[in-house]
Every structure is written in C-alpha cells, then in structure tokens.
Amino acid sequence: MSEKERDEFTGVETTGHDWDGIKELNNPAPRWWLGVMIVTIIWAIGYSFVYPSWPTLSGDGERGGTTGNIGWTQYSELAESQAEILARRAAYLERFENASFTEIQQDPALYAFAQAGGASAFKDNCATCHGTGGTGGPGYPNLLDDDWLWGGTVDDIHETIRFGVRANHDETRFSEMPAFADIYADDEVADIADYVLSFSTDGAFPARGKELYDEQCSLCHADNGTGDRFQGAPNLADAIWFYGGNKTDLVAQIKRPKHGMMPNWNTRLDANTIRQLAIYVHALGGGETE
Amino acid sequence: MSDTAEPIKFFEKRERAYPKRIWGKYRKLKWVTMIVTLAIYYLAPFLRWDRGLHAPDQAILIDMPARRAYFFFIEIWPQEVYYLTGILVMAAVALFFVTSLAGRVWCGYTCPQTVWTDLFVWVERIIQGDRAKRMKLAKSPWGFEKIWKMAATHSLWIIIGALTGGAWVFYFNDAPTLLEQIIHLDVPWDVGGWIVALTFSTYLMAGFAREQVCMYMCPYSRFQSAMFDKDTLVIGYDVDRGEPRGKHKKGDSWDGRGDCVDCTMCVQVCPVGIDIRDGLQMECIACGLCIDACNEIMDKVDRPRGLIRYDTTHNREQRLAGKPESTHVMRPRTFWYIGVLAIVGGVMLYGLLNRSASELNVLHDRNPLYVTLSDGTIRNGYDIRILNKTHDDMVFELSVDGLAGADLRVQAAGDPDPGALLVYADGVAHFRVFVTAPKPPAARSPITFTAKNARGDIIETYSGIFLSEGR
Numbered sequence: 001m002s003e004k005e006r007d008e009f010t011g012v013e014t015t016g017h018d019w020d021g022i023k024e025l026n027n028p029a030p031r032w033w034l035g036v037m038i039v040t041i042i043w044a045i046g047y048s049f050v051y052p053s054w055p056t057l058s059g060d061g062e063r064g065g066t067t068g069n070i071g072w073t074q075y076s077e078l079a080e081s082q083a084e085i086l087a088r089r090a091a092y093l094e095r096f097e098n099a100s101f102t103e104i105q106q107d108p109a110l111y112a113f114a115q116a117g118g119a120s121a122f123k124d125n126c127a128t129c130h131g132t133g134g135t136g137g138p139g140y141p142n143l144l145d146d147d148w149l150w151g152g153t154v155d156d157i158h159e160t161i162r163f164g165v166r167a168n169h170d171e172t173r174f175s176e177m178p179a180f181a182d183i184y185a186d187d188e189v190a191d192i193a194d195y196v197l198s199f200s201t202d203g204a205f206p207a208r209g210k211e212l213y214d215e216q217c218s219l220c221h222a223d224n225g226t227g228d229r230f231q232g233a234p235n236l237a238d239a240i241w242f243y244g245g246n247k248t249d250l251v252a253q254i255k256r257p258k259h260g261m262m263p264n265w266n267t268r269l270d271a272n273t274i275r276q277l278a279i280y281v282h283a284l285g286g287g288e289t290e
Numbered sequence: 291m292s293d294t295a296e297p298i299k300f301f302e303k304r305e306r307a308y309p310k311r312i313w314g315k316y317r318k319l320k321w322v323t324m325i326v327t328l329a330i331y332y333l334a335p336f337l338r339w340d341r342g343l344h345a346p347d348q349a350i351l352i353d354m355p356a357r358r359a360y361f362f363f364i365e366i367w368p369q370e371v372y373y374l375t376g377i378l379v380m381a382a383v384a385l386f387f388v389t390s391l392a393g394r395v396w397c398g399y400t401c402p403q404t405v406w407t408d409l410f411v412w413v414e415r416i417i418q419g420d421r422a423k424r425m426k427l428a429k430s431p432w433g434f435e436k437i438w439k440m441a442a443t444h445s446l447w448i449i450i451g452a453l454t455g456g457a458w459v460f461y462f463n464d465a466p467t468l469l470e471q472i473i474h475l476d477v478p479w480d481v482g483g484w485i486v487a488l489t490f491s492t493y494l495m496a497g498f499a500r501e502q503v504c505m506y507m508c509p510y511s512r513f514q515s516a517m518f519d520k521d522t523l524v525i526g527y528d529v530d531r532g533e534p535r536g537k538h539k540k541g542d543s544w545d546g547r548g549d550c551v552d553c554t555m556c557v558q559v560c561p562v563g564i565d566i567r568d569g570l571q572m573e574c575i576a577c578g579l580c581i582d583a584c585n586e587i588m589d590k591v592d593r594p595r596g597l598i599r600y601d602t603t604h605n606r607e608q609r610l611a612g613k614p615e616s617t618h619v620m621r622p623r624t625f626w627y628i629g630v631l632a633i634v635g636g637v638m639l640y641g642l643l644n645r646s647a648s649e650l651n652v653l654h655d656r657n658p659l660y661v662t663l664s665d666g667t668i669r670n671g672y673d674i675r676i677l678n679k680t681h682d683d684m685v686f687e688l689s690v691d692g693l694a695g696a697d698l699r700v701q702a703a704g705d706p707d708p709g710a711l712l713v714y715a716d717g718v719a720h721f722r723v724f725v726t727a728p729k730p731p732a733a734r735s736p737i738t739f740t741a742k743n744a745r746g747d748i749i750e751t752y753s754g755i756f757l758s759e760g761r
Contacts, residue, residue, distance in 0.1 A: 111703035133657030144671075147664040238664035283701055285661060285669060285724055 097272060101154045104279060111279070118280025121273050125265070126281075134284050138243060139260050144285045147240040151229050152288035158278035164264035165232070172264055175232035180216070181255035188212055193250040199225035199237035200245075304502065306428075307563030309411055310421035310555070314582025323399045324408055332453075335460035341365070344681040344715045352462050358716075364642065367679065376638040380631060385510065387627035389517040391619065392600070393524045397511060398577035403503050406454070406496035407561065413446045421558055447497045448489060455488025501562035505573055515572070520603035521618045525576050527556075527567040527598050530609070535567075538591060549593045556580035556598055566598055648684070648713075649677040650741045650750035659757045668758040669726040676721070676741050676750075678713040685744040686711045688723070692738045693756050696727040710744075729758055 004013045007025055017024040028034075048054065051068040067073070092113045096104065104110045123132060130136045134143040141149060150160050150173050165173040180189060188208065195209030196217075214223065221227050225236035234242055243253045265274055281287070337349035339362055346353065351360045357368045366373050385396055397404060418424045418439050427436055459481050460468060471477050477485070495503055504511045518524065527550075535550035550567065557565045559580060562573045566580045584598040605615040655671035663669055678684050688708045690696050700708050701722040713719040725737070737756040742749045 106704045108703040131657075133655075135658045135661070142661070144658065144661045144669075145663050235664065239662055239666040240664050283722075285671060285701070286663075 093272060096275070101158070101275075101279065104275075105154070114276045114279040115283065117273060117276035118278075121269065121277050122280055125269065126277070129262075134281070139258060141242065142240070143281050145240055146286040146288070147235060147238055148229065148286070148288070149232050149234055149242075152282075152286055153290055154278050154282040154287060155290075156229075157281050157287075158275065160262070161274050161277055161281075162264065162266040165262040166259060167262060167264040169264040169266070173232055173262075175220075176259060177220070177233075177253075177257040179256050183216070184212065184254075186251075186255075189251055189254050190247070192217065192254055193247050196225060196236050196250055197247060200239060305563055307501065307561060308421045308424045308428075309561045309579070310558040310583075311415060312555075312559045312579055312582045312586070314579075314585060316578030316582050320399055320408065320577065320579075324405050327400060327402075327405055328409075332457045335457070335465040339363075342681045346464060348464055350461060351464075354462060365679070367677070370645075373638065373641070376634060376641075380634050380638070383627055383630045383634065385514075386517050387624060387631065389514045390519065390522055390621075390623050390627060392576075393518065393522055394511065394514050394574070394576040397504065397514070397575035401575075403495060403508070404561075404575060404577065406450075406492060407500050409450060410447055410496040410500075411561065413450070414443055417443050417446070444493075444497070447493050451489040451492035451496075452485065454492045455485040458488050459484050501573065501575075504562065504575060511575070512572070517623070519621070519623060520607070521621055523600045523602055524570050525566060525574060525578060525581065525598065526570060526601050526606075528596070528601070529567075530606070532567070532597050540591075544593070549588070549597050551587065551591055553587050555583040555587055559583040646748075646750070647678075647680045648686075648741070648743070648748050648750055649675075649679075650739060650752045651675040651677075652739050652752045652754045654754060654757070660759070662759075663726065666729060667726055668729050668756075669724055670756050670758075672723045672725065672739075672754065674721045674723050674739065675718055676711065676713045677718050678715060681715050683715050684713050684748070686713055686741045687744070688721070689740050689742075690725055690737055691740065692736055693725075693727050693730060696725055696737070696756070699724045699726070711741075725756060727756065730756065733758060 005016065005023075006012065007014055007023065010025065013026040014023045015026045048066075049069055050072075051070070052065050052073050053068065054066045056065055092110065096110055096113060099107070099110055104114055122130075122134070126134075129140045130143055131140075136142040146152065148156065150156055150165070159171075160173055163169045163171045163173065166175075180192075184192070191206045191209035192212050193209075194203070195205040195213050197203055198205040220231050220233035221236050222233075227233045227235035227237075241249065243249055243258060265277075269277070334350050335348065338347050339349035339360070340347055341360070345358075345365070346360065348360065349362050351358075353359070359366045359374075364373070388396060414424060418427050427439060430436055456472060462484075463481065468477070468481065471481075472485075499507075531548060532550035533548040535548050535552045538544075538547075538551040554565075556567065557563075557580075559582070560566070561577060561579065562575060564571050564573050566574065578600070581596075581598050581600070585595040588595050588597055602617065604618070608615050651674070653673040653675075655673070659670075661669045661671075674688070676686055676688075688698065688700070688711055690698050698708050700706050700711065701724060706712075706721075708723075711719065711721060735756045735758075737754050739752040739754055740749065741751075
C-alpha cells in the first residue's frame, strides 16, 4: 500500500482527488451530522413497520402495500374525516328535511346550513352555465336579478331545479317560440322588433309592428309585453334581455329563436341538496315572496 | 510547514465554568432580582381581574382558541396585535436606553437565561459543593458518590424546568382550572406538549448551554456593544491602580506595585468564565460578581475597594488627565432613546385610550360588481361585519348615506330589520346586505355606511363605493 498523501498545512490525509490543484481533504464527517444520519436511519426502520411503506407484488394489504402496525392509511384517515363531517351534518339534516322552506328561512341555523350546502352545490353543478357569481350570460339567465322566466319564489325555483327546462322529464318546464322567419318577411320582423323595443324605451314604432305583434306575439308575451311566467314567456318590457337587447339581437331571436336547456337535477342530486340550492338561489338577491 | 504543525482549530472547545460562591452587594441584588422576577413569573397568572360574565377573570391571559388577549384593563383582538408590536418596540428601545447608561445590566440581572442559570448553579452548589469540589467531582471516575450527586442535580434541574414550563402554560389557560388538571395529571395533550418542551429547553439552556447562549445564540448580547460609548457604565478592572500585579504577603510594602494580588477570585466567581482583568470582553454579562469578589479581597489586604468596579471610559480618561470624574447621563444617545420611548409610548397610550368598542367593516361584492334589475335600478351586494368588543349584547342600526334613493336590505334568516341588528357580546356579526338605487350618473359613487348602537353612544362609519355601469 502506497503511503497516503498528507496536506502540509493541516496535516490531514487527502483523498487523492484533485481539482485544478485544490485537493480534497479526508476529514471525517462532523459528529453531529453522523449522529443525525444514524438517528434518521433508525427512525426510518421503525417508521416502515408502523406506517404503510412497502409495496407488495401480490397486492396484499390495503391498496397493494404493507398496512403498517397501527393500521393507518391516508384512505382510512379520509374515511374517518368524511364520517365525522357526515355525522356533524346529520344533526342538521334531519331538522332540515322536516322543515318547510318558510321555516328554514326563519331559522338562522337551518338557513346557514342551507346557504353553505347550496353554495357548494352551486359551484359544483350550476356555475358551469350560470357562473360562479350566478350572473349567467347571454342565453344563461342571471339568477341575481328580479326577472324570472318561470317564477322567483323559492317553490318555483325548487321546481325549476328539480325538473329542469326543456329537459328529459315529464314535468319539465317547457316553452317553444316559433321561428317567425318562416312566417314573416324580414321587414315585417324588423317592425315587430321596433314595437317590442318601444315597450321599454317609449320609442316610435311603425303601426304594422304593433299589428303583427298583437296578432302573433301577444298570446304569450301579453299585450303590453310583460310576458307570462306560466308559459315561460319572457318579459319584453323590462330592462333585462335574455339574448341581448338591441334591435339586431331581437330580429335574430324573432326569426330563429334560440332555446336554452337546463337539466332536471332530480336524478343527479339528492332532494336535500336541491332544497339547499333553491334557498341559496332565492337568497342571491332576486328571490320573490309568495 | 512541518509535519509537526498543530492542526488548525476551527471551533474553540468550551471550558465549563464552575462559578465560586460569593457574597456581596451585587450578589445580593442578583438574589433579590431573581426572587422578584421568578415570583412575578410564577404568580402573575393567578391574579384575578373581574370583567363580568362574558369574559375570563384572569388578569393576564392569552386565549388562543378564542383569539383574545387580556392584560388587566386592556383587552385586544387579533387585529389589534400592533399593541404587542408596540410593547416589543418599547422593550427594545428601553433595552437600548438602559444599555447605553449602564451596560449590559439586563443580561447580568434580569435576563431569564441568567436568572435560570443562576438558579441551576445554586442547585449544583447545594448538592455538589463549591467550585473546587465540583471541579474535582467532574474529573473523578464514576462511582457511587458521583452517580447520586449527578442524579440528584439533574433531577432537581428537571423539576425546576417542569415548574417553569408548567408556569408558562398558565398564561394561556385559566390558571386555577389548569392547576387542578395538572394535579390530577389530566392535561390536554397540547398543554402537556408545551410543558414537556419547555421543561427540556429550560434543562438544556440553563443546565448545559449556559453562557454559550449569550455568546453564540443571543443577538442582543452582540449588538448591545453598539450602544456603548465612553459614558456607558461597564465593569472594568482599574489597570492603572492594579498593575503591576503580583502575590502579596502580609506586611510587604505596597510601594512600586499595583493593588492586584493576583488571587484570581474574580475569575473563579465569573459565571461566563472570563478574566475581567483582560479588559471588557464580549462574553461579559455585567453581573458584578467579580466586583463582590475583589472587594472582599481588597478588604482582607486592607486596600480600598473598587479595584474592579462599574466605571466609564470617560472617567478613566479624566483621571489620567488629572481632571475630576464626571458622569453624563443625558447625552444625544440617551436623549434619542428617551424620545423614541416617549413617542412610541404616547402613540400606544393614545391608541389605547381611543380604542373603539366596535368596528364596522364593509366588503363590496366582486362577482358581480353590480346587478341591473328589471326596472333599470342597480343593486350592489356587500358583506358587512359589525364587531362588538364590549361585554354586553348590542343592537345596531345600519344605514347608508350619500346616494340618492338608496334602499338597504339585509338578506338573512327571518328578514331582519336593518334598524335593529343584534350583535352578541364580544362577538362579530356578519350580514349580507343589498343596496338598491336608481342608476347613478357615475360608474363609481361614494357611499357611507353607518352603524349606530341603540343607545347612540357608538357610531361607526365606513366609506364604501356603489358601482354601476354609469349612465
């Protein structure tokens, strides 16, 4: 064995590694560092017995790994937390189930329960179309204002959520405006649009527009354009437009009406969630009382 | 360089100090300080302070779960934590001030590290004997005597540590209740965890780390030197009087030699293990024990006291120049410290005296910013929080001003009247509020919310905005 080279300044052996004339000394690792390493190794051995650590080929144990001495897994912890929340919720749920909408709206605890559940269900299910703030967009109703196609009491809202609009359900809300492009010429449609705009703007309109409106449109939208919620006919006299409020939008809608669709949620959500949603939407600001 | 060259040492090996027992003016002061500070520490949580039914009656309490801190007549909520900041600023400046006047007296007399180390050394001395015996015991091989003495010392240290940690948790819990729980060994796990952690940190810091805490861990000990100037009182060995030092036999003449008899008593009593005769050192905590030791010796050899004493550099210069000594307490440095103390204290006092019993917070909706209603009016939504810091339930009347035709509605269970909103004692009430108004001319209109309590003695206002698309 050849003699080890020693650093002349410190007298420590070198490792023989040399970088541009700088030699690495063979100092031992600091003792505290070594101690920490040994402790972590011991810790790891204990840990691997106590907690799930080793994958198994056979898929023994929960989810294909050793289960560990104390039987803890992330899955069991999740299940525990969920059970805890469900148990906490159960206390309210029973009261909630047996209370009417009016009772819930008078009871601060139940109301808060409905709000919390409704808010979370809304963001999961409704926000896709109506927006996280419930403001909707062209073709998707704004749920914050006081203009309701199918009624704004909490019972109306509840029914709309349950059975949907133009959905695949016997009791769904249904309305269909004919395509007037098949009946009227373009200039006639334009006159009707002018007349419809006059409800909300008091603007001038050609006599033919009123004539044609009274003939075809007033049956659903009423003589003065206030609409009919029973038929789902929008109010044309207020400041809120479903598919846009300028003349071009109106002409397009009269000629080839768009028809939105909302699913019937009774098959997707449980009854209590739908009730929570009804109360939540009603409280967004536009809810009506009986 | 030769093969025999000493390897370079990167770390200094610690020499453990075995402070010798001493008695004197400063030792007495240290005992008194220790008794007073420890008594305050252990007994303060048991002081009671009546705050009525809705608040705890503990004079000093930090209630973490309820997020309240109580200090006698002061009660703060989490958002008022700036009072704590203020106290810390004042404590720091007060430390600067005292340090610039008298050096590191905080370190020497009142710092918990010093107090507990002192206590631990006292325990050590009672069981193992004084300096020489302790040093001998440390060197001696393990035998029955060493084992029982060490075991007794460390057990007592741990007991003191446990009492220390045990006292700490009283500041965060109702002390009498917790005391009962501790006696029945029925403490919540978090409280138990703190007691254990503080027991061992005390044991470690006061039993083993000792002066190393001051030398390597504590930032204050380092930057306190920056507050020193030549008028600062520091412990100093009077070189001019002491040197040349040397042994002295009774009857020998004092002519031609210094007063220092080189007895090394000042070194033996030093808790940080330095020789003060080498001049002021970073390690010195200004505890004055070397003064006591030297005075005792000076009395014995019949020389005047004060060979080691609190003195200023300025005084030494004066003496060398043959001028009278003089102390300058008021100097620009101390003046500034007092000024800062007065300003911070004044701001705190002002804040405390003008602390509002309630608060009104208004948060405008972000999604959407406004809603157009069917009749063309605009509605804005707000989340409003009313804080009631008093210990009585209060009823508030909420209103809006500054916007023509504005109507206010509270959306909550039971459709509450905005004119009578109940906010529970020591609580925060949250209200969902809608303000509806004819479309204002500007996209952004200022609006003022006012919450007034029923008695009319509390009026909180909040300047908010009302948004619309504008006309």
